[in-house]
Amino acid sequence: MDLRSPRRRFPQFYSQRFPQNFPQARLLGLGLLTALALLSGCTTPSQPARPQAVPLPDAERPATTPGATPRQRIVEIAWQEWQRWGGQTVRLGRDDSACVVDSPLPAPVLPGMPPAAPDSAADAADATGRSADREDDDSSAADCLRFPDGTGMEATPQGCQLAQRYWAIVGKAVTCRQITQGNWAWSAVFISWVMRKAGLDERQFLTGDSHSMYVVDARDGILPAPAFRVEPLPAMPRPGDMICAGRGRDKYLASAAEIGFGTTPMHCDIVVEVDPAARLVKAIGGNVQQSVSMELIELGDSGMIDGVTNSHMPWLLIMRNTLP
Template sequence: MPQAQAQAPTAMPGATARQRIVQIALQEWQRWGGQTIRIGRDDTACVVSSPLPPPPPALPDGIEERIQNGSLNASSADTDESFGTTAAPGCAGFPDGTGMEATPQGCALAQRYWAIVGKQVDCQQITEGRWAWSAVFISWVLRQAGLNERQFLTGQSHSMYVVDARDGILPAPAFRLEPLPAMPRPGDILCAGRGRDKYLSSVDEVGFGTTPMHCDIVVEVDATARVVKTIGGNLQQSVSMELVELGDSGLVDGFTNSHAPWLVLMRNQLP
């Protein structure tokens, strides 16, 4: 068994559920090499710290020609549940199929996340947009932190658990939705629309499993530096930390940075 699969997350003895979520998210980020992305007030999204990516894997015979001829899509913005994978001009970035997810360790880690929703995927699928793993990363972290099905239902699309919280279907929900602008707290989940639904005007427009979205776990709030630190999966082909710079209001909003047009905050109600 690969070492990445054998390692179980750990939390400090006596940690609350909220603290366990943050601790496990940070541990996974470190296992992926500690890649960090700055979501700036200047409307850029730049990788500011990253492990060296491996060389791109060779494409199977005939695939490159089919892509050039338009008979095969390399990825789909409507099915890829991550965001921020196209960096601003002058910023480092890794295209699909490269970066940490293309390594044996990255594949093994992402396969663990898919298993939380009962899916077995191979290493080629891990690098494909239609098998984006950002939602199953969130699901995996929350299950490892001890949240049960009365509190949170796992899903392979972020929109599934956003709708669960919006429609109040759970008997003991761990999260409630809060509109933006807002000040997140560690353990909250911050969500945005993607692709064709990047600029949704209301969370009421989100469809269960049909709206492309991305969500991050909030791990730290530095009000003095005006930065919220979040961790999400499948960001620049890795588990990455995002340094979200606050807007003029001193809160997270949906318009300060067009790379991350945040839509809603999932407020953690656990201790």
């Protein structure tokens, strides 16, 4: 019995039906299949840059002024949320200070410090210094009223419930404990929630749990009908714009080109009022001093938002609102 392979036993048969270049022919066929797959892929609609939560029905949107434009709805909803959190206010002064000047809660008792006297909050708020906001890793000495992680409105049952609403807009359910922890900072989901509540769809704004996601979206022009575009500083914002800064290790970025998608720590606030005569901009943001807070931003010598007037928040860019 011949135990050799069939090719060796029947060479003429195999030379006619399976030529020596069969492997090359097979590779050519695979190449054609790959090309067809690539061509068919070109007709497949591209997916969003990240998973998006199902848009909420109109009935669940906050009430805004009838006939308000999308830009006006953004501003109104930010105001409403700030009031719902108790109206905490932070002043970002030209003296590099960042002090809580008004809060619905008394100053927390910090380790190594005596309890604050009932009337001392205003005095502490007027002192020079900066806050201990989790959005900033700088820990320079300060004498301001401040709310570290685990304190402030976010640590109350009402604050937890409100912040959980923001996380739900990106499809995440978080616990009250997570909301008070630094690695669950909720400022970006606050922005995402406001934009969806104002009626912006996925063609205009993609939600995310990192500010750098939607900043890069605008910088790289990935959306078909973007609601925002990136503008460098110094510049004067308008109500409905956002102002953004790097934080932590990326606090002093040189330009928006250095921002990595989902990897650069940032913070952005929604501008709600501008007073050029008083050199003051009011902006509302989430997770500022552990609450939704209004920031009173004192403008510098340029009379515009810039990256040098206040070292606590060296602003990097404006997200210019393109909506009516």
